[in-house]
Amino acid sequence: MDYSDFSMTVVGLGLIGGSLAMAIKDRLKPKNLWGIDVNTNALDYAESAGLINRGFLSAKEPLQKSDFVFICIYPRETAEFIRQNMDNFKSGAVITDTTGIKVPIISEIGSILRDDVDYISGHPMAGRESKGLEFARENIFEGADYLITPTEKNKPENIALIEDIVKQLGFGHVVRLTPQQHDNMIAFVSHLPHVIAAALVLNPILEKETLYFGGSFRDITRVGRINPDLWSQLLLDNGDYVIKHLKIFEDSIQDFIQVIDSQDETRLKALLAKACERKEGLDLSVDARCKSGK
Amino acid sequence: MDYSDFSMTVVGLGLIGGSLAMAIKDRLKPKNLWGIDVNTNALDYAESAGLINRGFLSAKEPLQKSDFVFICIYPRETAEFIRQNMDNFKSGAVITDTTGIKVPIISEIGSILRDDVDYISGHPMAGRESKGLEFARENIFEGADYLITPTEKNKPENIALIEDIVKQLGFGHVVRLTPQQHDNMIAFVSHLPHVIAAALVLNPILEKETLYFGGSFRDITRVGRINPDLWSQLLLDNGDYVIKHLKIFEDSIQDFIQVIDSQDETRLKALLAKACERKEGLDLSVDARCKSGK
Incomplete structure (x- = not known):
């Protein structure tokens, strides 16, 4: 599809938002790509580096003209952002997010969403142990899976739209899951490894001895460099599934x-x-799966 | 030190033995480098590829002339090899091994070793999830730690000899530990990550669902591709420390x-x-540690 008539906004210019902005600018080439952030430094940098056409501290102006909005902030802040900006979205806009849990946010947004905008939740399976715009790279998405969790409220043409967009951005596969399937699976493939890494590096042996180790310990603890603010939200808000998988x-x-x-x-x-x-x-x-492109 | 008058033997031309042979041939340039293996294909390949000067199915001939012997086979087979070849070692020879557990093997060998040979146990902290000579590469040791567990029986000049050899082979640091320190630490940094990876991939969810995942799951399960014969020996023979760390x-x-x-x-x-x-x-x-070279 051609996006030269589209106006798009990325909310939150961190690692994921910044990387998405780079890929959108390079590959989709929309008419407008705007950025919203609470951090003026990030906005200035993103503008001057050409990642976005213009940055905004206040969401109203870009949202009113945006056909597509990528929200790339923490889970609870995502719900709060949509709630606070409910009157600002353009009629017909498609809104998506990139948070790592789906059931709580979809239930919260579903009950308050305007009828003339569509919210389709998504989750790019790409991340790094470093956070922030300085680590943003367009190629972190190359070949990665993109999970979406559409509901019966979503319009088929809007689901097709987000699928087309993320494929053009470099993702390898777009996978449709129910919000419950998503949260259960993510508890196992992502939340569990993070808890394990944290548990390992919290072992008192690290305080007492110099450890000599090879690849297995380095790899298993890689994600121990965890962001406490983000991950406490993820683990608590997906608590039931996380506990289930920790017990298994x-x-x-x-x-x-x-x-x-x-x-x-x-x-x-x-x-x-x-x-x-x-x-x-x-x-x-x-x-x-990678070879077949499925 | 100069090794041009040395005759050396590598026992077991697998991933570690093959990689050591490559590094020895290239960097130490000993007068003779011999290989012992039960697999004629491995010996033929190692000879024709120039990894060793000559390969032997029977250990007696090369051992009688070897000043230094690297034994690179499984833990129990290492003890058995030394026991069976006790009469074959050259007087004054230094013998080392590369197994991942130290207490049981040092206790077993210590009680039967001839007085005129020295056995200093060692552990290169380098491995791959693939096994066999075809995956052997000289550079897998580059900068890695080499643990040795000398005892009061070992001669200081022989400890210095093995330290010099492994540094010349590319290892970054040689670390002296007691056998108990070694086995306790390795239970944590190596055996525990392997059990965790195995436990994760044994989860029934892998049978039921297609999983979509990013780097955290890929990294944490990397060593799940485990060699059951080797690892059952390591985990059982280091059982007390492994269980201690699994419980913590x-x-x-x-x-x-x-x-x-x-x-x-x-x-x-x-x-x-x-x-x-x-x-x-x-x-x-x-x-x-890497930067200081310590």
Whole structure:
């Protein structure tokens, strides 16, 4: 699709918003790309670097003329932003967000949204352990999955629109999930790894000893460099699914403790062989998905 | 030091043994570099690719003339190899191994070792999730830590010898630890991440759903592609330390469950902030160590 008549706004010029702005400017080439942020430095930088046509501290002016709005701020702030700007959106506008949890925000927004705007929630599966505009890069999205969680309220043509946009921005696959499927899966593939990394680096051994380690510890703790403000929202607002998956994981750790404690080599080998096979299967399925472009 | 008069043997031409052979040939340039393996294909390949001067299925001939022996096979097989070849080692030879656990093997070898050979156990902190000679590369050691666990039985000049050799092979730091310090630390930085990765990929959700994920899940499960034969030995033979660390980790996961369940945002933020600070401190200390070369 052609976006040369579109006016678009990115709300929140951090790592994700900044990277999206770069990709939109380069690849979609809309008539207007505006940015909204609370930080004037970020706006000045984004303007002068040509990431956006113009930056705004106040949302009203750009929102009134925007056909498409990417909201790239924290979950609770996203809901608050939409609530406070409900009268400012252009009639017919499509609004999306990039937050990592869907059930609470969709339920909150759904109950207050104007009939003449469409809100389709989304989640780019791309991030970095560094935050802020200075780390924004257009290519962090290349080939990544983009999850969307449309509901029956969304217009089919608007779902098609967001799918087209994110594909043009470089994402590999756009996947439709229900908000519940999304939050359950994300609790496992994202929230659980972050809690594990945090739990590992909180081990008192780090205070007492110099640790020497190779790739396995480096990789498993990579996301331990966590943003407490964002992640406390994600973990608490997705609490039910996160606890469910932490408990399943705990049971699995308990199985290993029991098998090692009883020196049951046959069972341990079987567990590890199954794990290895599963991981290989997972890698193959990801490879296959990437190659097929599905 | 100069090794042009040395004869050396690598036992086991897998990922580690093959990579060591490459580095030894290139950097130490000993008079002779021999390889021992049970696999004739590996020996033929290593000979024809110039990784070794000559390969042997039978250990006696090369061991009788070797000043230095790197044993790069599984832990239990290492002890068995030394036991079976006790009469074959050259008088004055220095023997080392590369296994990931130290207490059991040092205790076993210590009680049977000839007085005129020296066994100093070592552990290169470099590995890959792929095994076998085809994945061997000289550069996997570049800058990595090399742990050694000398005991009071070892001669100081032989400890200095192994330290010089591994530094010349490209390792960044040689660290002396007691066998107990080593096994305790490795249970945390290596064995624990492997059990966690295995536990995660064993989750039944992988059978039921197509998972879409980003870097955190990919990184945390990287070592889930585990070698069941090797890792069942490592986890069982280091069982006491592994269980100790799995239980500490479980308690930490339990703390997170409790904090999330009670929606205690203040405490969760504090935990995450502490984790972030710890991880940053860890990264900085590793960076500093790398830069100082210490």
